[in-house]
Amino acid sequence: MNKKMLIGLSFGAGYGSQPGAWRMPWVNPTSFADFDIMVKQAQTAERGKLHFLFLPDGFGTLVDIESVPPMTSLDVMMTLAAVARETKHIGLLATGSTTFNEPYNLARQFKALDVMSHGRAGWNAITSSTNDAAANYGVTIPSSEERYGRAHEAILLIQALWGSWGRNAWIHDQASGKFANKDQILPINLQGKFVGARGPLYIPPSEQGQPIIVHAGGSPNAHQLGGRFADVVIGSAFTIEDARSQRQAxxxxxxxxxxxxDDIKFFAGLMTTITKDRRTALDRRILLTEKEIPQRVAYLQSMLRIPLSIEELGRPLSELQLSNARPSPYDPRSAHALKIAKEGWSLRDIIAHGVIDYHPVIVGSGIEAADHMQAWFEAEAADGFWISTDVYADGIDAFVDEVVPILQERGLFHKEYEGRTLRENLGIQDQYGIDPRIVSTQKY
Amino acid sequence: MNKKMLIGLSFGAGYGSQPGAWRMPWVNPTSFADFDIMVKQAQTAERGKLHFLFLPDGFGTLVDIESVPPMTSLDVMMTLAAVARETKHIGLLATGSTTFNEPYNLARQFKALDVMSHGRAGWNAITSSTNDAAANYGVTIPSSEERYGRAHEAILLIQALWGSWGRNAWIHDQASGKFANKDQILPINLQGKFVGARGPLYIPPSEQGQPIIVHAGGSPNAHQLGGRFADVVIGSAFTIEDARSQRQAxxxxxxxxxxxxDDIKFFAGLMTTITKDRRTALDRRILLTEKEIPQRVAYLQSMLRIPLSIEELGRPLSELQLSNARPSPYDPRSAHALKIAKEGWSLRDIIAHGVIDYHPVIVGSGIEAADHMQAWFEAEAADGFWISTDVYADGIDAFVDEVVPILQERGLFHKEYEGRTLRENLGIQDQYGIDPRIVSTQKY
Incomplete structure (x- = not known):
């Protein structure tokens, strides 16, 4: 099997995926606003040959700022512009909502980033879905029909703008004074139900032509939007079966x-706390989540449907508790939580295994992570993984130094960036402007 | 007189203010898309201790791409993000239309740039005014009343968002686990006639608190908007009298x-072609504008209201032509054009003096530029100047090496950046959030 897995890194607000990351004594507590630190973290990911940084967004969401930092970067495009200038190979994926941005502005910034990074940009085209997000634009959230309708139109429009500067239009011949072929740089004149633009967009192609399209979501609407446009899907699945079925959809x-x-690459999420062994990793996790433990005990009760007490954190569940436990059908993580409980870990350690996190979690050695990734990859549950490390300050290094070499030894991960561009490194086919196959199957 | 003049640099699409700049043999013809070159040009301006780069916008305007590059950078914010990381002192001013951007998005990007640059950002808050601009958003241009109404609301809203993370709210105390004082990071809940937002904006203050506000325009609406909010006005005037009256307005x-x-600093425009002497500068200008000469001869005819022939480019105007000439009252540059003609320059040289350019033009030695600036500054026609050099590749160096030292010797320009931030270097008073004086005089 010659196919290699793809790996991206979730790149949020500078601290890490765990709410307690900012509190760790080895973390600079001002990382949230420190671009030097963000650039250094990106360079670490590039040292590990990771394919891309993925910047989630949702910046306007109200958070419990008293104890928890915002989860996304000050501004995803400004962060990537900084990183673009100080890295050479790693892909740069940012989330940009189609709901609350003007398509022309998105088209311009992403293609400028693509030129600036010499062909390493990707746009995670999502719809915003909460009134919390809408409130920052002085509105309430539009209907799902309107949001997805606008998203389909916006992506087509943006790709049309990207292609409006013809691939070979730029002559810049000083002797003749011919700057460009004007008949290859043309208005697009698209006007849909929700968005429109005249164009052209005065940005020449990057080394990869134009940014790749990413989508994050799991609903039937997401399947359609992603299936139509996405080169990369940022997925979320707790089991191999779930991931296989999402990927297939x-x-x-x-x-x-x-x-x-094969032109759409499905990435499964994975959260990591990588140390030399399971015990050390669990202790690190306990330190990271100590403030969250009471609420997690309460939540675990509802997952296992048995009473649990904060007084018993240091003890494994009793035989009676284990035999009474019934995994909740409302939370797909419940069966895994019970499996961990049955291994005899203390209540504190069960929680430290990350049984209530947003993705599968590896709390242990690099081999454990590599085994997980190999199993999922070989089961065709994913084309790749997007990794959320617990604490960026040393968690990215841990992944790069402890997991990547094992995957490389096993022949599962590349040892060097193969191409010049993100598109080449991900094995995504060439596209400039709108995919003609899409146009032939659907109207604007 | 101890007060010093302020100097900014117009920073467009990488080539220079003259349409022929890209064609010059010593210019890299791909500068438009080359961020290495833009960063190097910015560093040259910083070497000259210039106060800021000013990035105009109007990117979507249709241009004659066959022979002329777009005049503004691929994306003003991405360009400044690149420059921010590779400079230390120079201010970073970008134009952002209040008409076609969501205020929350503008607030976020500009404050992120301000944090990233350690307090060097400024927002040129303008209204878009053409259907050409509107077409890229699928609409026609709103009425002047609506555009300025929205602009006033947008600036207030954005400043409120900037101040919504309280100045001393960020505790980030790892030991206690207190990230921030939540009662100092609060929603703003502003809803106007045109724009609204809940907030807060999760970005802590920069070293200068928040970006400064810039306005560019000369209409009565511009006077009101600028007078209400602007720290810096990017002006446009052909004579000392005109500049004095605009500044006063x-x-x-x-x-x-x-x-x-005194809290509003008026900058007059100045275009420069600086060489060792007038003759060399005129020859450089002729080379730069040779393709534009026929149309400029035609236009000069209408300014002087006499017939002129492209056949007579090498000869001065005749006595008869000069005595028949009547400066057009419809073009404020006409009297100056006639004055140059009367000095006996050939028709080609008259045009090479830049008599049809958008600002006063110095075509000559550094002393000529310094004399002009000193005269305007001492006449209180301007607090400073924004300089449009003919060809960035060597024109920024020429200004920095030939004009700046003369101004410094005369005690008119600083020899070193005095402060850490743009606000300090421009002598602009502290402001965080909305100016309370503004709130007391006007409702939102």
Whole structure:
């Protein structure tokens, strides 16, 4: 098997995926506003040959600022502009909502980033879905129909703008004074139900032509939007079966739009706390989450449907508790939580295994992470993984130094960036402007 | 007189203010898309201790791409993010239209740039005014009333968002686990006629608190908007008298809003072709504009109201032509054009003096530029100047090496950046959030 897995890194607000990351004594507590630190973290990921940084967004969401930092960077585009200038190979993926941005502005910034990074940009085209997000624009959230309708139009419009500066239009011949072929730089004149633009966009192609398209979501609407446009899907699944079925849904949707299903790469989430062994990793996790433990005990009760007491954190669950436990059908993580409990870990350690986190969690050695990734990859549950490390300050290094070399030894991960551009490194086919297959299957 | 003049640099699409700049043999013809070159140019301006780079916008305007590059950078914010990381002192001013951007998005990007640059950002808050700009957003241009109404609301809203993270709110105390004082990071809940937002904006203060406000324009609406909010006005005037009257109009408007008129700094435009002497500078200008000469001869005819022939480019105007010439009252540059013609320059040289450019033009030695600036500054026609050099590749160096030292010797320009931040270097008073004087004079 020659195919290699792809790996991206979740890159949020400078601290790490765990709410307690900012409190760790080895972390600079002002990382949230420190671009030097963000650049250094990006360079670490590049040292590990990771394919991309993925910047989630949702910046306007109200957080419990008293104890928890915002989870996303001050501004995703400004962060990536900084990183672009001080890295050479790693891909730069930012989330940009189609709901609350003007398409022309998105088109311009992402293509400028693509030129600036010499062909390493990707746009995670999402819809915003909460009134919390809408409130920062003085409105309430539009209907799902309107949000997805606008998203489909916006992506097509933006790709049309990207292609409006023809690939070979730029002559810049000083002797003749011909700057560009004007008949290859043309208005697009697209006007849809929700968005429109005249164009052209005066930005020449980057080394990869134009940014790749990313989508993050799991609903039927997401399958359609991602299947139609996405080169990369940022997924979320707790089990191999779930991931396989999600991946298939996106592949099926892609085929429905006339695309080759191999052109859409499904990335499963993975959270990591990597140390020399399980015990050390659990202790690190306990330190990271000590303030959250009471609320997690309460939540674990509802997952296992048995009473649990904060007084018993140091003890494993009793035989009676284990035999009474019934995994909640409302939370897909419950069965895994019970499995960990049955291994005899203390209540504190069960929680420290990350059984209530947003993705599968590896709390242990690099081999454990590599085994997980190999199993999922070989089961065709994912084309790659996006990794959320617990604490960026040393967690990115831990992944790069302890997990990557094992995957490389096993022949599962590249040892060097193969191409010049993100598109080449991910094995995504060339596209400039709108995919003609999409246009032939759907109207604007 | 101890007061020093302020100097900014117009920083467009990488080539220079003259349409022929990109064609010059010593210019890299791909500068438009080359961030290495833009960063190097910015560093040259910083070597000259210039106060700021000013990035105009109007990117979507249709241009004659066959022979002329777009005049503004691929994306003003991405360009400044690149420059921010590789300079230390120079201010970073970008134009951001209040008409076609969501205020929350503008607030976020500019404050992020301010944090990233350690307090060197400024926002040129303008209204878009053409259907050409509107077309890229799928709309026609709103009425002047709506555009300025929205602009006033947007600036207040954005400043409120900037101040919504209280100045001393960020505790980040790892030992206690207190990240921030939540009662100092609060929603703003502003809803106007045109724009609204809940907030807060999760960005802590920069070293200068928040970006300064810039305005560019000369209409009565501009006087009101600038007078109410602007720390810096990017002006445009052909004569000392005109500049004095514009500066006064902004100062009067500022007073009307309860501000100190010295808190608004008026910058006059100046275009430069600096070489060792006038003849060399004229020859450089002729090379730069040779393709534009026929149309400029035609235009000069209408300014002087006499027939001129492209056949007579090498000869001065005749006695008869000069005595028949009547400066057009419709173009404020006409009297100056006639004055140059009367000095006996050839028709080609008259045009090479820049008599049809958008600002006063110095085509000559550094002393000529310094004399012009000194005269205007001492006449209180301007607090400073924004310089448009003919060709960035060597024109910024020429200004820095030939003009700046003369101004410094004369005690008119600083020899070193005095402060850490743009606000300190420009002598602009502290402000965080909305100016309380503004709030007391006007409702939102």
């Amino acid at each position: 996106f592949r099926d949707a892609a085929e429905g739009y006339g695309r080759n299903p | 902004f100062r009067d408007a500022a007073e009307g809003y309860g501000r100190n008129p």
